[in-house]
Amino acid sequence: MRKPLALTNWKMEMTVARSLAFVRDFQAAIGDLAQEVDIILCPPYTALYPMAQALKDSPIALGGQNVSTAPGGAYTGEISAALLADVGCRWVLLGHWEVRRHFGDTDETVNLKLRAAQSAGLRPILLVGEAKGEQGRFREALAAQLHQVLEGCDARQIEEMVVVYEPEWTINVEEPASPEHVGAGCGFIRKWLAKRYGAPAAQAVRIIYGGSVTPAHALDLLRSPDVDGLGAGRKGRQVEAFAEIVRLIAAAKRFKPAGR
Numbered sequence: 001m002r003k004p005l006a007l008t009n010w011k012m013e014m015t016v017a018r019s020l021a022f023v024r025d026f027q028a029a030i031g032d033l034a035q036e037v038d039i040i041l042c043p044p045y046t047a048l049y050p051m052a053q054a055l056k057d058s059p060i061a062l063g064g065q066n067v068s069t070a071p072g073g074a075y076t077g078e079i080s081a082a083l084l085a086d087v088g089c090r091w092v093l094l095g096h097w098e099v100r101r102h103f104g105d106t107d108e109t110v111n112l113k114l115r116a117a118q119s120a121g122l123r124p125i126l127l128v129g130e131a132k133g134e135q136g137r138f139r140e141a142l143a144a145q146l147h148q149v150l151e152g153c154d155a156r157q158i159e160e161m162v163v164v165y166e167p168e169w170t171i172n173v174e175e176p177a178s179p180e181h182v183g184a185g186c187g188f189i190r191k192w193l194a195k196r197y198g199a200p201a202a203q204a205v206r207i208i209y210g211g212s213v214t215p216a217h218a219l220d221l222l223r224s225p226d227v228d229g230l231g232a233g234r235k236g237r238q239v240e241a242f243a244e245i246v247r248l249i250a251a252a253k254r255f256k257p258a259g260r
Contacts, residue, residue: 002206004253005038005162005229006246007125008236009065009093009210012044019047022239023054029243034059036250039230040091040125040162045079050256052088063091063125065098069112071119081120082132092117095127095149097168107148115152123160127210128189129167135181138167139188146192155201163189163207164231170211172233176221182209190226215244222252229253 014022023041030039042063043051068078084092094117095110105113114124126149130141150158160212165185170177177185186207194202209221210231218230229249236240 002228003038003255004249005206006249007040007231008242009042009233009239014043016047016050019043019051020054020175025239029239030246033246033250036255037246042093048087048190051169061090062088063092064089066115067092069093069116081117082121085120085122091125092122110149111151125162127164127166129165132169149254155197158197158201161202164210166210173212176212176217179223186226215241218245218248
């Protein structure tokens with residue numbers, strides 16, 4: 001059984017003080033739920049080290065929001081996978097539509113970043129989804145994207161990553177994609193991975209949905225057995241809202257840790 005997962009990407013928000021206050025209040029709000037749901041916080045780079053110290057004895061994990069394709073060197077303003085690992089990250093986001101649109105990342109660039117992350121021991125959180133205007137051909141768009149961004153990966157590496165289905169047209173809008181569309185998208189990703197990497201890898205990898213997620217929509221979005229959790233942006237910066245999303249994921253997926 002796949003352990004469900006909750007993810008939040010804070011983007012270019014949250015000061016160090018606000019980030020630390022969130023950690024304190026969020027841990028109190030979720031209690032033991034971090035044993036039932038894996039939780040990954042992706043704050044701005046400035047908050048990573050203090051948050052790593054605050055979460056030292058917690059199962060809550062940290063992720064970087066992006067990474068350079070280069071292992072180090074003269075790349076002013078960039079951050080390497082080794083530096084993210086050194087500061088306390090275990091995960092890194094790759095392929096977000098905002099990075100693609102604002103900074104020109106392509107599928108090939110995302111693949112280079114994925115390989116750089118894996119070389120440094122980071123686990124990729126790979127974001128895939130159709131572009132605006134491609135809703136009617138999302139399967140074809142996903143197949144082409146997955147083929148390129150996963151080039152060179154093996155089945156073991158697939159099992160260790162998280163795939164986020166986040167269509168571009170669902171970012172920063174009032175309503176997420178319909179539960180039917182989310183289930184179809186996540187289900188297609190799992191079928192594509194099974195065909196390419198084998199059924200065991202496809203059944204092991206966690207696939208979640210992101211894109212204007214709120215507590216009000218969470219249970220409907222989680223109906224599909226191929227949806228293993230949710231990623232939140234705006235609501236992920238609000239303690240009670242994100243804690244409620246975690247509670248709803250736990251209730252919908254009913255994962256029980258070994259020994260409990």
